[in-house]
Amino acid sequence: MFEVGKIRQDFPFLMKAEQSVPQLVYLDNAATTLKPQSVIDAVVRYYTDSSVNIHRGDYALSYEVSNAYEAVRKTVSKFIQCEPNEVVFTSGASAALNLVAYGYAEKVLKPNDVILMSEAEHASNVLPWFRVAEKTGAKIEYLPLDEQGVLTVEGFKEALHDKVKIVTLAHVSNVLGSVVPIKTITELTHQNGAIIVVDGAQSVPHTKTLVKDWDVDFLAFAGHKLLSPTGIGVLYGKFNLLQQMDPFLLGGGSNARFDKHGHVVLKNPPFKFEAGTPAIEGVLGLDAAIQYIEAIGFESIEKHELELKGYTIDKLKQFKHIKLYNEKAQSGIIAFNVKGIPTQDVAAYLSSLGVMVRAGNHCAKLLSEIIHTQETVRASINFYNTKAEMDIFIDALKDITLEKCIDLIF
Amino acid sequence: MSDLLKDPLILRQIIMDHYEYPRNHHLVEDETYHKAHMASESCIDDITVMAKIENNVIQDVCFDGIACTISTASTSIMSELLIGKTLEEATAIIAEYYKMVELLPYDEEMLQEAIAFHQVGKQANRIKCATIGFKAIETCIKEHKHDQ
Numbered sequence: 001m002f003e004v005g006k007i008r009q010d011f012p013f014l015m016k017a018e019q020s021v022p023q024l025v026y027l028d029n030a031a032t033t034l035k036p037q038s039v040i041d042a043v044v045r046y047y048t049d050s051s052v053n054i055h056r057g058d059y060a061l062s063y064e065v066s067n068a069y070e071a072v073r074k075t076v077s078k079f080i081q082c083e084p085n086e087v088v089f090t091s092g093a094s095a096a097l098n099l100v101a102y103g104y105a106e107k108v109l110k111p112n113d114v115i116l117m118s119e120a121e122h123a124s125n126v127l128p129w130f131r132v133a134e135k136t137g138a139k140i141e142y143l144p145l146d147e148q149g150v151l152t153v154e155g156f157k158e159a160l161h162d163k164v165k166i167v168t169l170a171h172v173s174n175v176l177g178s179v180v181p182i183k184t185i186t187e188l189t190h191q192n193g194a195i196i197v198v199d200g201a202q203s204v205p206h207t208k209t210l211v212k213d214w215d216v217d218f219l220a221f222a223g224h225k226l227l228s229p230t231g232i233g234v235l236y237g238k239f240n241l242l243q244q245m246d247p248f249l250l251g252g253g254s255n256a257r258f259d260k261h262g263h264v265v266l267k268n269p270p271f272k273f274e275a276g277t278p279a280i281e282g283v284l285g286l287d288a289a290i291q292y293i294e295a296i297g298f299e300s301i302e303k304h305e306l307e308l309k310g311y312t313i314d315k316l317k318q319f320k321h322i323k324l325y326n327e328k329a330q331s332g333i334i335a336f337n338v339k340g341i342p343t344q345d346v347a348a349y350l351s352s353l354g355v356m357v358r359a360g361n362h363c364a365k366l367l368s369e370i371i372h373t374q375e376t377v378r379a380s381i382n383f384y385n386t387k388a389e390m391d392i393f394i395d396a397l398k399d400i401t402l403e404k405c406i407d408l409i410f
Numbered sequence: 411m412s413d414l415l416k417d418p419l420i421l422r423q424i425i426m427d428h429y430e431y432p433r434n435h436h437l438v439e440d441e442t443y444h445k446a447h448m449a450s451e452s453c454i455d456d457i458t459v460m461a462k463i464e465n466n467v468i469q470d471v472c473f474d475g476i477a478c479t480i481s482t483a484s485t486s487i488m489s490e491l492l493i494g495k496t497l498e499e500a501t502a503i504i505a506e507y508y509k510m511v512e513l514l515p516y517d518e519e520m521l522q523e524a525i526a527f528h529q530v531g532k533q534a535n536r537i538k539c540a541t542i543g544f545k546a547i548e549t550c551i552k553e554h555k556h557d558q
Binding site for chain 1: 418421422425426429455456476477478479480482527529530532533535536539540
């Protein structure tokens, strides 16, 4: 039974936010999410009770922490449907995508090979590929998108050709919330002889991820957008691809042995990618976060988030001064503008009424030509948001004017 | 300046006017202008300011780009304020403006309409917006001096 009121009690920030004047309403969940007490406790418990390094089994406590750390690989593998040795811990989604780009793509791409992506991609799934293209002589090509930033299977088929070697796409766009039909796209990619890299930063926290069922080759996500601490992320890769992939960071923990002549034997995946002391607190926090999410269940999470989005869209549609960009997107992201008011002023005005949203181009700087606007305001919902919170947001937008926005500086 | 100009309604009117009808809001294809592109200040504002400096005097200032109300209006006001000023006068005005933004005592006479932003320092997250145009013209002046 999904009870949002009960769920909110697990989030210390929300309990404080409700007592604030004005009440704080957090609608920037696509940027990062709030943390439940169980995640905070997992982090604090590590530092309080077992604050030692891992993979130093000479004393009992390290052995215990190492086991706890490695057990999280299993938690993650069950969560996204893969094998534990296909889970690489990284510092976040950006690090994971960069690892695929430099460790794998740079190794296999040849001049004039094509990397296919969409113009809705976040900078972290664009810039590493620009660099790889520059270094290998490969080319970047963009998929056609419609005005709501939606990729169609037909459009994808047309964009494929025999030079396409890598397809890289966000499962859910961070600007427009549009959902890519990942299983079909993956099938087509493989028929074309290419591999697919999925940026799961906005999808993994909100919908069930089935990497084996979808057959994707790589998938990256961030812990902090999934109730976890910052500084922890995951790269999933098919084990044979991880074997081919090179680490772009070397150091302690990633090698089996080396000598003074420069002979290095790296460990097997995933360990060869995890040089240096990892974010142990992050991994333990991620474990608690996944357990928390699974206890609620994605079915309830999706239903609640889409209900709130639908409710909000229906209300905002009645306001003539609001322009909506992604009514149809099946995710909790609402992209809009207030006619005649720059996004930053809208966000500042909402902030003065306690509502936290994001303004700007959301790091997707290529998208402006598709949706014919340089900037949008983004409200992004998570399962702990309520109808009452959406009402505060809607009411704030109801009578927003340029004058009121400017008056904030007096 | 009279207290009348501290009336928020009048100050708001000044900002609205410069936002809706920004002055010198264009760029020129002219090599003799100095150019400062301010895109790194925040994720949103992306403006270019151009200035023609000759005989130690700012002959022209113009700007264009995407920016919020505060950035657009403050840059528009800056352009009107500094055209025709000597570099010494301009530098003094810019320094005075920064004092005001930091909520320190300042000379109202020197700042004219720019006093519309006299309270902006209370909104720390908007200080960047209110100073972006001034930072840009400073860059132009620096470039000019470097070239001399």
